Amino acid sequence: MGAEPGIAVIGVGADGLDGLTPAQWRQLHDADPVAASPRLLPELQERLPGRTLLSTREPGPLLDALAAARQRGERPAVLASGDPLWFGIGRRLAERFGADALRVQPAPSALQLAFARLARPWQDAAWVSLHGRDDQALLTALGRRPPALVVLTDAGAGGPAPVRQLLQAQGLAPAYELWLMERLGHPAERRWLLEAHDPLPADLDPLHLVLLLARPPERPDPAGLPRFGLADGLWLQHDDHPGLMTKREVRIQLLADLDLPDRGVLWDLGAGTGSIGLEALRLCPALALWAVERRSGGADLIRANAQRLGLQPTAVLEGEALALLPQLPDPDRVVIGGGRDRPQLLQAVLQRLRPGGVVVLPLATLEPLAGLRPLLEEAGLRLSLTQLQISRGVPLAEGTRLAPLNPVLVLRGHRP
Numbered sequence: 001m002g003a004e005p006g007i008a009v010i011g012v013g014a015d016g017l018d019g020l021t022p023a024q025w026r027q028l029h030d031a032d033p034v035a036a037s038p039r040l041l042p043e044l045q046e047r048l049p050g051r052t053l054l055s056t057r058e059p060g061p062l063l064d065a066l067a068a069a070r071q072r073g074e075r076p077a078v079l080a081s082g083d084p085l086w087f088g089i090g091r092r093l094a095e096r097f098g099a100d101a102l103r104v105q106p107a108p109s110a111l112q113l114a115f116a117r118l119a120r121p122w123q124d125a126a127w128v129s130l131h132g133r134d135d136q137a138l139l140t141a142l143g144r145r146p147p148a149l150v151v152l153t154d155a156g157a158g159g160p161a162p163v164r165q166l167l168q169a170q171g172l173a174p175a176y177e178l179w180l181m182e183r184l185g186h187p188a189e190r191r192w193l194l195e196a197h198d199p200l201p202a203d204l205d206p207l208h209l210v211l212l213l214a215r216p217p218e219r220p221d222p223a224g225l226p227r228f229g230l231a232d233g234l235w236l237q238h239d240d241h242p243g244l245m246t247k248r249e250v251r252i253q254l255l256a257d258l259d260l261p262d263r264g265v266l267w268d269l270g271a272g273t274g275s276i277g278l279e280a281l282r283l284c285p286a287l288a289l290w291a292v293e294r295r296s297g298g299a300d301l302i303r304a305n306a307q308r309l310g311l312q313p314t315a316v317l318e319g320e321a322l323a324l325l326p327q328l329p330d331p332d333r334v335v336i337g338g339g340r341d342r343p344q345l346l347q348a349v350l351q352r353l354r355p356g357g358v359v360v361l362p363l364a365t366l367e368p369l370a371g372l373r374p375l376l377e378e379a380g381l382r383l384s385l386t387q388l389q390i391s392r393g394v395p396l397a398e399g400t401r402l403a404p405l406n407p408v409l410v411l412r413g414h415r416p
């Protein structure tokens with residue numbers, strides 16, 4: 001007995017059977033049984049008389065029927081939406097029959113069609129699905145600040161509304177264009193670019209997706225901004241490391257721990273986007289801010305953020321902080337970001353910190369604490385240690401849940 005016949009798995013677009021090629025129709029004429037979604041079965045019955053038609057709605061019975069057909073030597077075919085291997089029945093077929101038994105011919109996926117409609121390359125895109133899932137995957141994806149993010153929404157759980165609410169809750173609404181794509185590939189497809197306060201279409205079809213495209217935040221009016229605690233989405237960030245910045249709630253605590261004087265010298269070492277030092281400068285305009293960032297392009301990014309806020313740091317330097325410290329005047333306040341050389345950097349800071357000075361170190365992990373704390377103690381500084389465990393409210397069905405940010409330890413030293 002020869003090998004069992006393979007299964008033709010053919011992708012169908014939103015335009016239905018009219019989008020199939022002549023070669024695919026020839027395959028269907030040679031196939032029996034033919035499986036498809038219930039919406040296609042009446043048309044298949046007219047166009048393929050005499051065929052055994054199966055519904056793909058219940059995968060379990062369908063797989064059993066396909067297995068029986070193959071044992072009888074028949075040549076089954078399965079019609080599936082879009083790309084059958086992307087959130088489609090292709091996975092179940094491969095698990096049951098093995099990849100060698102399938103001959104997959106995908107139609108364009110919803111992702112391809114969405115980006116094609118905007119003529120935008122999508123090799124940098126990410127995607128998440130909310131179908132039957134909570135929003136943690138979306139929160140994680142937004143934390144990475146992808147340049148493009150496709151969200152497969154769950155129409156039964158509010159469709160695109162939770163996406164908009166979550167963007168707002170995370171302070172990222174200004175950072176993304178929100179495109180709503182409906183019935184992609186169908187003659188009646190629609191798409192909208194929705195601004196923050198635009199209402200959702202009342203007649204939105206369940207067959208839709210949300211496409212988020214990063215955009216530079218609009219230039220703010222500094223006079224209209226809060227005194228401190230600026231939203232994360234307001235800051236320009238590195239394109240290759242979006243989301244790598246001190247979050248708003250942590251920034252607020254660090255500014256409080258710095259106990260900023262009206263005047264004096266502030267060192268922001270490992271300044272990143274410049275958010276801590278620049279917010280300190282907004283609070284105390286007479287401070288002399290010296291920001292140091294080693295990442296290539298870091299100085300330009302900090303200057304750009306300063307310009308957007310109408311601020312003028314004393315100096316923004318790019319390079320290794322240890323090598324640049326001799327150029328800086330003795331500090332009254334110091335914040336030290338991450339980096340492997342943090343112990344050596346702290347030692348150099350403690351040699352220069354003025355009486356009454358404060359040094360603050362935010363730590364994302366526990367391990368550095370063992371090496372940094374003794375340095376502060378040996379230098380005679382008064383220590384405090386705080387753990388920040390911040391949660392943000394995000395929508396959950398008809399209510400709100402708390403989504404935790406990564407915990408942060410704040411090690412503070414005060415020189416008497």
